[in-house]
Amino acid sequence: MKTNSLLNSVTLIVCLICSLATVTNVVAQKKGSTRLKMYYEKLANNDKKISIILNKGKGLDITGVENAEIILQTIDKEDKLKLTSLKTNSNGETALIIEANYVFPIDEEGFSIIEAKYNGNDSLKSAKKQIKFIDLSLEVSLDVVDSVKQVTVYAFEKDSIGTLKPIEGIKLSIGVKRLFSTLYLNQIETNSKGIGTMEFPNDIAGDSIGNITLIIKINDHNDYGTITKSVIKNWGTIIDYNTTTSERSLFGDEAPMWMIISVIIILSGAWYHFIIAIFKVLKIKKLELKA
C-alpha cells in the first residue's frame, strides 16, 4: 500500500514538472504580432502607388519591421495573381508604383482588390491585408469666362466597356504648389454631372512667366483612395525670383550716384561753415584798428 502511494506521488510530481516544462516552452516560442497597413494613391501622371507599412509590437512599442518580404497580388474572383514582392526599409515601409496603362481586374461592383502578404518568420507572425479601390479619373479644364478664371473638374469612372460614369458628391481640394507644400485655396464638391467648379483668384504669385501648378486632390476617400491631379497654367502674377542684384559698387568702375552726392554735400557743408568761421576771425584783424 505504502509502495503504491509513493509511486503515485512520484508519478504526480513528474507529470507536474513535465506540464510546467511544456507550458514554458510554449510561452517561449510565442511569436510577435505584426500588422500590415496599405494605402492606395493615384498620382498626378495617373500612375498608381501602393504604399505598405509592416509594423510589429503593441501600444507604444510599435516599430517597423525591417527587410521583410511583402508579396503583393491582385485578386480576380477566386484567383490570386502575384504582382511582385518587395522588401521593407528600416521603417518597415515599402511602395509599388504601377504604370497608368496597367489594367487591374475588377469585381462586379467595379472594385479592384490588392492583397499584401507577409509570411512571418521565426519570431514574427504572418500578416495579410487587402485594399479595394475604384479607379476614379479626374479631368481638369481651366477657362477664362468674362475675365473670370474658372477651374472645372470632372470626376468619373470608366467601366469595363469604356463608358464614362460621372460621380457625384466627391470632395476636391484645390490648391497651388508652393516651394515646400501646397497652398490650398478651396474645397469643392462635384454635382450630379460629376462636375465641380471654382473661381481662381487673380493674386496668386506665379513664376517668372506667371505659371502656377494647380493641384486638385481627393484625400483618402473610402472607395477612391487618394487622387492627385496637377496642371500648369499661366494664371499667376509674374514674379522674377532671379532678380539680379546691383553691382557691388565699391568694386565697380564708378562710384554710385548717391555716394558722390553724399560726399559732396557733407564735405561742402563742412568746408562752407569752416570758411565762414575763418572770415569771422579775419574780421577781427580789421577791427584792430578800430580798437
Add this chain to the structure above:
Amino acid sequence: MNPNFEVKELLEQNRYFIEKPSKQWILKVVILAIILGIGLYALVLQVIKGHTITGMRDNVVWGVYIVNFVFILGLSYAGALLAGIFHLGRVEWAKPLQRILKLITVFALIIGPFYILLCLGRPERLLNLFIYPRIQSPIIWDVTAIVTDLIFCIVYMYFTYIKDFAMLRDITENSEIYTWRNKMYKFLAFGYQDIPEQRKLLNQALDIMAAIIIPTTIIAYSLLAWLFGMNLKVGWHSSIFGPFFVLSAVYSGVALLILIMWIYRKKQKLEKVFTDNHFLYLGFSLLVLSLFYGYFYFSDYITDWYNMQKTYTLLWEKYFDFSQYGFPFVISIFLVAFLPSIVIGIPWFRSVNSIALTAVLSLVGLWMMRYLMIVPVLETPYLPIQDIRENWVHYSATWIEWSLTIAGIALFALFFVFVGKLAPIIPISEMLEKEEPEKLDSYDSKDPNLVTST
C-alpha cells in the same frame, strides 16, 4: 564751477610757461628726444631693410602699428568731440579742460597717421592715393576724413588760443627779455583787443567750429571703423563697429584727459584749476563709458557666439584659450569693463589718485582690446593657413615696432612739453570771460612782477 581766483593768481600759477627753461625741463626734453631718436633709428632700419624686420608677414599684415593708429586717432577724435560738446553745451566746469582736449586732438592727429605710413611696404606709392583716388574706397574716405579733421582741429585750437595770445602779448609788451615772445604773441593774437565786436565774432567762429567738429569727428572715426567692418573677416564684419569705435574713442579720450589733468595738477600745483570735482565728474564718465563698452562688447560677442560659424568659433576659442590670447583677453576685459566700476563705483576706493590710476589702466586695457581686435582676426582667415612657417602664421611684434610705438608716446609728450612752454595749458581768458567779464580788465598788463621776476 565758478573760478574763485583772480587773473593774476591764475597767471602766477601758470607762469612756468614764461619762465626760462629749468634744468628739469631740459632733462625731460633730452630723455624724450633720446626715446624719439631710438624710434627714428628703428624707422631708418625699417626703411632700409623693409618689413622683414617687423613681425608683419603675409597673413598678419597689420600689427602694432595699426593698433597704434586706431588707438591714437581715437584719442584725437575723442578730444575734439568732447571739446565741441563742452563748448556748445556751455559746460562751465569743463572750461579748464578745453585746452588739454584740443591739444590731445591735434597732437594725436599729427602722430596717429604716421603709424599707417609705417604699415606701407611701398610708402612712396602713398601719393597715388591722391593722384588716383577712388571715391568708393574706404581708405580714401579715411584719408579725406583725417586731412579734413586735422585742418579743422588745428584751426579750432588756434581760435581758442587767440584770447590768451592777446593777453600774453599785453603782458610781455614791455619786457626786454621776451621780445621774440612778444612778437610771436602779437602775431598770433591776430589783432585781438577784446572789444565787444571782436569778442562776438570770435565766439561765433568758435561756435561754428565746435558745431562742425562734432559731426566731423564722429564721421571720421566711423569711417575708420567701416574700414574694418567692410572687410569680410570674422570679428570685423559687424554693423556695430561704427558706434563701438566712437564709444571706445570717447572712453580712451576721457581716460587720457584724466591722466594729463593729474600730471599737471601734481606738477604745476593746479589743484584750484583741476579740482577734485573734475576728477569725480570725469571718473563717473569713465564708469558709465566702461559699462557701455562692456555692453557693446557683449552684444558683439553674443551675436557671433550664438551662430557659431566655424571660423567665428576658431576666433573665439583663441580669445578663451590661455595658451593663446586668453590672458590678455581676460585682463583687458577686466581693465576696460570692470575696473572703473570697482574703483570709481565703490566710494571707499574713490580718490583723485585712484581715478587717475584707473584711467591709466583703462588706457592700457583699451590698447590691448584693439590689439585683440586686429591681430587674432588676421590670424584666423576663412581659408585656413597651411604649409607656412609658424612665425609667419602668428604675429609677434619686434623691437622695431615697440620702439616706434614708444617713440610716438614720447613725441606726444614732447609736444605737450613744448607747447606748455609757449602758452598756458589752461584757457585763462576763456575761464574768466563768461563768469565775470570785468575780471579780464582787472589784470595789470604792465605789472612788472609777472615777467621780470624770472
